[in-house]
Structures are given as structure tokens and as C-alpha cells.
Amino acid sequence: xxxxxxxxxxxxxxxxxxxxxxxxxxxxxxxxxxxxxxxxxxxxxxxxxxxxxxxxxxxxxxxxxxxxxxxxxxxxxxxxxxxxxxxxxxxxxxxxxxxxxxxxxxxxxxxxxxxxxxxxxxxxxxxxxxxxxxxxxxxxxxxxxxxxxxxxxxxxxxxxxxxxxxxxxxxxxxxxxxxxxxxxxxxxxxxxxxxxxxxxxxxxxxxxxxxxxxxxxxxxxxxxxxxxxxxxxxxxxxxxxxxxxxxxxxxxxxxxxxxxxxxxxxxxxxxxxxxxxxxxxxxxxxxxxxxxxxxxxxxxxxxxxxxxxxxxxxxxxxxxxxxxxxxxxxxxxxxxxxxxxxxxxxxxxxxxxxxxxxxxxxxxxxxxxxxxxxxxxxxxxxxxxxxxxxxxxxxxxxxxxxxxxxxxxxxxxxxxxxxxxxxxxxxxxxxxxxxxxxxxxxxxxxxxxxxxxxxxxxxxxxxxxxxxxxxxxxxxxxxxxxxxxxxxxxxxxxxxxxxxxxxxxxxxxxxxxxxxxxxxxxxxxxx
Amino acid sequence: xxxxxxxxxxxxxxxxxxxxxxxxxxxxxxxxxxxxxxxxxxxxxxxxxxxxxxxxxxxxxxxxxxxxxxxxxxxxxxxxxxxxxxxxxxxxxxxxxxxxxxxxxxxxxxxxxxxxxxxxxxxxxxxxxxxxxxxxxxxxxxxxxxxxxxxxxxxxxxxxxxxxxxxxxxxxxxxxxxxxxxxxxxxxxxxxxxxxxxxxxxxxxxxxxxxxxxxx
Numbered sequence: 001x002x003x004x005x006x007x008x009x010x011x012x013x014x015x016x017x018x019x020x021x022x023x024x025x026x027x028x029x030x031x032x033x034x035x036x037x038x039x040x041x042x043x044x045x046x047x048x049x050x051x052x053x054x055x056x057x058x059x060x061x062x063x064x065x066x067x068x069x070x071x072x073x074x075x076x077x078x079x080x081x082x083x084x085x086x087x088x089x090x091x092x093x094x095x096x097x098x099x100x101x102x103x104x105x106x107x108x109x110x111x112x113x114x115x116x117x118x119x120x121x122x123x124x125x126x127x128x129x130x131x132x133x134x135x136x137x138x139x140x141x142x143x144x145x146x147x148x149x150x151x152x153x154x155x156x157x158x159x160x161x162x163x164x165x166x167x168x169x170x171x172x173x174x175x176x177x178x179x180x181x182x183x184x185x186x187x188x189x190x191x192x193x194x195x196x197x198x199x200x201x202x203x204x205x206x207x208x209x210x211x212x213x214x215x216x217x218x219x220x221x222x223x224x225x226x227x228x229x230x231x232x233x234x235x236x237x238x239x240x241x242x243x244x245x246x247x248x249x250x251x252x253x254x255x256x257x258x259x260x261x262x263x264x265x266x267x268x269x270x271x272x273x274x275x276x277x278x279x280x281x282x283x284x285x286x287x288x289x290x291x292x293x294x295x296x297x298x299x300x301x302x303x304x305x306x307x308x309x310x311x312x313x314x315x316x317x318x319x320x321x322x323x324x325x326x327x328x329x330x331x332x333x334x335x336x337x338x339x340x341x342x343x344x345x346x347x348x349x350x351x352x353x354x355x356x357x358x359x360x361x362x363x364x365x366x367x368x369x370x371x372x373x374x375x376x377x378x379x380x381x382x383x384x385x386x387x388x389x390x391x392x393x394x395x396x397x398x399x400x401x402x403x404x405x406x407x408x409x410x411x412x413x414x415x416x417x418x419x420x421x422x423x424x425x426x427x428x429x430x431x432x433x434x435x436x437x438x439x440x441x442x443x444x445x446x447x448x449x450x451x452x453x454x455x456x457x458x459x460x461x462x463x464x465x466x467x468x469x470x471x472x473x474x475x476x477x478x479x480x481x482x483x484x485x486x487x488x489x490x491x492x493x494x495x496x497x498x499x500x501x502x503x504x505x506x507x508x509x510x511x512x513x514x515x516x517x518x519x520x521x522x523x524x525x526x527x
Numbered sequence: 528x529x530x531x532x533x534x535x536x537x538x539x540x541x542x543x544x545x546x547x548x549x550x551x552x553x554x555x556x557x558x559x560x561x562x563x564x565x566x567x568x569x570x571x572x573x574x575x576x577x578x579x580x581x582x583x584x585x586x587x588x589x590x591x592x593x594x595x596x597x598x599x600x601x602x603x604x605x606x607x608x609x610x611x612x613x614x615x616x617x618x619x620x621x622x623x624x625x626x627x628x629x630x631x632x633x634x635x636x637x638x639x640x641x642x643x644x645x646x647x648x649x650x651x652x653x654x655x656x657x658x659x660x661x662x663x664x665x666x667x668x669x670x671x672x673x674x675x676x677x678x679x680x681x682x683x684x685x686x687x688x689x690x691x692x693x694x695x696x697x698x699x700x701x702x703x704x705x706x707x708x709x710x711x712x713x714x715x716x717x718x719x720x721x722x723x724x725x726x727x728x729x730x731x732x733x734x735x736x737x738x739x740x741x742x743x
Contacts, residue, residue: 043710091664093580097591
């Protein structure tokens with residue numbers, strides 16, 4: 001192999017002076033500047049990720065060694081456990097270099113559809129593992145300004161390892177779409193559960209609200225605010241345990257007409273803007289404004305619920321007033337959403353429900369006059385108190401001012417909840433699930449024929465033109481160590497023991513390499 | 528003073544200010560300053576074979592990474608590195624001729640962009656060949672896998688050598704020298720750690736830069 005290249009390197013008969021072939025007024029194209037931006041972004045992401053992987057690998061080893069030390073296992077078994085981890089590390093290293101693409105999966109039934117794409121069941125060809133594939137159209141996200149939203153979602157799912165959060169196994173892209181390969185939770189969502197049950201008993205509601213508290217707490221610990229917590233995003237596994245996700249595919253409410261709303265503005269017809277960006281298939285237009293009885297509210301809500309969920313507008317029913325008013329908000333906006341969900345679970349419809357989204361928004365903003373409990377609702381004083389302390393001004397809301405989930409967990413309505421055992425106990429409802437491919441707990445969606453993308457791996461290639469569209473999605477690719485399945489000897493190494501962390505491990509850390517120190521003069525010129 | 532580029536921030540356009548001759552490549556005069564910020568300890572740790580990981584797997588992953596990096600970095604220079612500006616693939620007095628051992632067995636003189644085009648096509652073919660770079664769990668590497676890796680990395684080094692020798696002023700003008708230096712230093716540490724590229728024979732064209740980077 002060496003010999004055939006012996007004369008590939010030739011000492012040319014040239015002077016040591018290098019000819020400068022620049023034309024007098026050459027200009028650098030925008031295309032080059034875009035390539036530079038993409039290359040820099042890719043390299044920075046790569047080294048951040050590389051340093052994080054080194055630390056995570058050390059942690060996995062450390063945690064396993066601690067667990068082995070605390071268990072009474074033979075030397076042979078200890079060796080087998082360590083060998084299994086090493087095998088997984090090697091396999092993960094292989095996974096890291098493989099270019100994933102949509103062709104690596106068998107695409108099965110669609111289980112969700114939204115403004116930016118769809119979610120479908122899929123099977124990984126080489127392993128047979130079943131996942132949910134979330135497919136997002138790049139051009140749609142760019143035109144609707146959702147690039148940061150989807151990047152935040154990918155980062156959140158990649159960073160948060162929690163029983164309460166849907167697990168992300170892979171993310172990759174092709175020229176047209178972004179793909180998130182997530183765990184498939186076959187129990188459906190809480191929206192479907194509520195539509196089936198109408199209302200829940202406080203005991204059952206407490207179980208789901210408590211699990212929601214843990215899920216929200218886990219994302220807040222990573223400095224993320226969900227902003228769109230609703231029953232559609234609370235998914236159930238086959239055992240009935242709940243995990244937080246965003247299968248609604250980021251259906252943002254068009255709040256252009258709401259941002260200037262005033263809390264004291266009267267709710268009359270002239271003030272209600274009809275131009276909200278509705279879905280033509282979604283009959284949620286303005287209707288009469290007459291007062292509706294709680295029973296009528298419930299019936300109306302049930303009729304319109306699915307249409308709202310799958311419209312491009314989405315439902316604003318769970319959004320906090322400070323988010324609608326764009327006043328600046330923090331993590332406490334998610335606790336408002338939890339209060340709205342709790343109200344719906346116990347009453348049968350959300351607290352500010354109306355025929356059309358703009359009116360709902362106005363009611364939310366004027367929550368002081370519109371938060372009422374119907375006479376027929378049999379809620380304990382503790383339940384009412386918790387709802388009222390979540391559906392209130394952000395200044396006085398439970399969980400605000402850094403008090404966090406602990407303040408909510410301490411509320412008397414939760415007094416008998418064993419927080420540490422929530423995910424070990426039997427769920428309030430066990431969904432009917434017949435096998436890993438069962439989708440009966442999801443709505444049925446028709447297939448829409450679309451051209452199959454060519455096989456293009458997620459790794460960068462100089463031959464793929466780096467368009468402005470693609471620059472926005474550099475560094476989207478991700479592989480989860482948990483995608484590598486352990487052998488029967490495997491131990492769960494996500495234990496409670498926490499290893500010493502180095503500064504490079506911070507999931508929000510900057511590059512391990514300081515790029516600012518490396519540049520020359522500020523104008524980029526060389527003296 | 529050598530030719531240099533000025534970044535015009537107001538309209539995002541880079542203008543070239545020509546000079547007729549440059550006595551030596553520009554990277555040489557500023558080597559120490561330009562690479563002073565690289566955190567060597569991090570990169571040295573990044574090249575070490577992790578405990579329990581198969582060495583071939585480690586070679587494979589890093590080879591793919593280095594290929595992706597050099598592909599993206601070279602792509603930023605495509606409008607400067609042309610048939611006209613670089614009619615021969617070289618690093619100063621060292622000319623590189625293309626041969627891949629299969630379709631082109633006799634080394635031939637080609638322009639720098641053509642050489643890189645051949646190289647990238649060839650490396651992609653190698654990486655996509657599952658007999659060389661196995662993809663499925665448990666599939667073994669060929670017994671001579673290290674030879675394939677050496678061959679790829681040796682050719683990738685030549686692209687770095689060409690960039691540093693012929694296009695460093697554009698790199699500085701585009702303000703990506705930090706990124707280039709980091710990638711190259713990582714590459715050097717890796718090939719040195721596992722002796723995958725012959726330092727004396729292959730790295731001679733930019734010997735001073737290589738030594739400075741490795742000594743840091």
C-alpha cells in the first residue's frame with residue numbers, strides 16, 4: 001500500500017517565493033461567508049460535544065464502579081459488567097461516526113401531525129428497535145421563526161436524563177427535514193385520556209399532576225422553560241406513567257393581535273380580532289357570545305378539542321397571561337399551565353375556554369374576573385386552593401421567586417404523595433396496549449404522499465451546498481448513549497450516586513477551547 | 528509586508544489588497560501568537576484511547592471527524608483555491624500528485640481544487656465501504672484497517688499543508704484561523720499519539736508549524 005504512493009510527493013523546481021494570484025479587486029461572496037459561519041459553528045459544536053463525551057464516559061465508568069462496589073457480586077460478574085460497559089462504549093463510538101438517515105428506519109403509522117411536520121412510529125432497521133420519529137420541515141420553521149424553538153427542544157431532550165421526560169435517542173437531518181428519534185410512548189396522551197374520562201377523581205388527578213410537577217421540575221433544573229405545557233404534551237407509557245414531550249410539533253399561537261392587550265380592556269366584539277391565523281379545516285371561528293352553562297361548556301369543549309389540538313393555531317387555553325402579554329416571563333409560566341390542566345382534569349374543561357382562541361386569550365389576560373368554579377364542581381378546598389395559587393399573578397404564584405417545585409410539592413393537596421416512589425407505583429390508569437406497535441391510543445391520520453428524500457447522511461459534506469437554510473441547523477446531529485443496548489449483565493448506571501463533575505461537563509458550558517484568544521486583530525487583517 | 532485582506536464589516540464583503548510577491552507563507556511570522564490560545568490539555572486528553580474502547584473504532588471515529596472538519600474548512604476557500612490560483616497541488620516546493628491505487632494508479636499532477644475533489648470523493652467512498660468501515664454492531668474491521676487509516680490521514684494532512692502554505696492569509700481575513708488551528712492541532716496530536724503519519728517524510732513542508740504546535 002505504501003509503495004504505490006512513493007512518487008506522489010515531488011520536490012518541485014520552484015523558487016521559495018510564492019506567487020500572489022489575487023486579482024486587484026476580488027470580492028468574497030456571501031456564499032463563502034455562509035460557509036465560514038457554518039464551518040465555525042460546526043467546529044465549535046464538535047469540540048464542545050467532544051469534551052462533554054470525555055467527561056460523560058468517565059462518569060459512566062465511575063458510576064458503574066461505585067455500583068459494583070456497593071453490590072455483593074462475584075469477581076467474574078464484576079468483570080462481565082465492566083466488559084459490557086466497554087462493549088457499549090465501543091459500540092457507541094461506532095454509532096457516533098455513522099451517518100444516520102431516514103432510510104435507516106422503516107416508517108410505520110402516523111401518530112401526530114402539526115404545522116411543521118408529523119410524528120410517526122418507526123422501526124430501526126439494524127436493531128429492530130421501535131421509536132417515534134418526529135419530522136420537522138426546515139423551510140416552515142425558518143419562515144415561522146421557530147429555529148431557536150426547535151434547537152432548544154433538541155438541546156433539552158439531549159441534556160435532560162429523567163424518567164419524566166421523553167427520551168431522545170438520535171437527531172439528524174437531510175436537506176429538507178430535521179428528525180428527532182424518540183422513545184415511543186404507546187399509552188397515548190393525557191388529552192385523549194381526558195376526552196375519554198371527561199373528569200378525573202382527585203386521587204387520579206393527583207397522580208398525574210404530581211408526575212407533571214416532577215417533569216416540569218426536571219426541565220427547570222436545566223434552565224429551560226417549556227411555555228407550552230398542555231395535556232397533548234403529556235404522554236403515557238405502556239404502564240400509564242406520564243412523561244413530558246412536545247409531540248404537538250410546536251404549533252405556536254399567532255399572538256400578534258394579543259400582545260398589545262390590556263388587562264382592563266373590556267371583552268366586547270369590537271376588541272376581538274378575527275384575523276387569527278386559523279386552519280381552514282378547523283371550525284373555531286367566532287360564534288355568539290351568549291353565556292354558556294357548565295354543561296354546554298363541557299359539550300362544546302369536547303366537540304372542538306381535537307380540532308383545536310391539530311389546527312395550525314393550536315390552543316391557547318394553558319398559556320400564562322405574562323406569556324400572552326409578552327411582558328417577560330420565567331419558569332413560573334409553566335406552573336400556570338399546570339394549574340389550568342388541573343382545573344380541566346377536575347372540572348372537565350379548561351378554566352378560560354371559549355369558542356375562539358382570541359376570546360380565550362382575553363379571558364386569560366383578565367383571569368381575575370374569569371376564573372370561576374362551576375357550582376356543580378365537587379372540588380375539595382385544598383384542590384381549589386392549589387388551583388387558585390397556580391392560576392394567579394406571576395408574582396404570587398406558587399413556585400415563583402426561586403421557590404420552585406418544592407413549594408408546590410409542599411401544598412396540602414399533595415400531603416400523601418410519596419414523591420420518590422411516583423414512578424415505581426402502579427399508575428392511576430393502565431392503558432390498553434397490545435404489543436410494541438400498537439397505536440390504538442393515538443388518533444388516526446391519513447398518509448400524505450410526499451417524495452422520498454435521497455439518502456444524505458447527517459454528517460457535513462463539502463459537496464452539499466451550505467445554504468442559509470442549513471446554516472441554521474448546523475450541529476443538530478445527536479446520538480444518545482442509551483441507544484446502545486446492554487447485554488443481560490447490564491446494570492442501570494443512572495444511579496443516585498453522582499460523580500465529581502469537571503467544569504467541561506456543564507451542559508450549558510462554552511467551548512472547552514477559547515476561540516476569542518485565538519484570533520488576530522479585531523478587523524481580521526494581518527499586519 | 529505581504530498581501531493581506533481587510534474585512535469590511537459594513538457590507539459583509541472582503542476585499543483583497545494585492546501584493547506582487549510574498550517572501551514566505553504568512554503563517555510563519557505569527558505562529559506563536561496565532562496558536563497561543565489553544566487549550567492543549569483538553570486536546571491531548573481528547574486524542575487518548577478511552578479505557579475499553581477498541582482501537583480500530585477509535586481510529587475510525589476520529590478519521591471521520593477529521594475528514595468532516597477538513598472538508599468544511601476547505602469549502603470556505605473554494606473561491607480562492609482555483610485552477611488559476613493553484614494550478615498544482617502543493618505546499619511550497621512540495622508538489623502532491625494524485626493516485627488512489629484503483630482508478631488512478633500512476634500519480635498525476637493536478638490542480639489543488641482537483642486534488643481535493645478527488646480526495647474527498649475517494650475518502651467518502653472508503654468511509655461508506657462497510658468492508659473497511661463497518662457500520663453494524665459487532666461487525667469486525669479488516670485486519671489491515673490501520674493501513675487504510677494511515678493512507679487517508681496522510682492525504683488529509685496534505686490539504687492542511689496546502690491551506691497553511693497557500694491560503695493562510697485568506698483564513699486570517701475570514702477570521703477562522705482559530706478554528707483551523709484547533710482542528711489541525713487536534714489532528715497532529717492524534718497522528719502523533721498513534722504514529723499514523725510519518726513526521727519526517729510527510730510533514731516536512733510545514734515542519735516549523737508542526738513542531739511549534741506539538742511543543743506547546
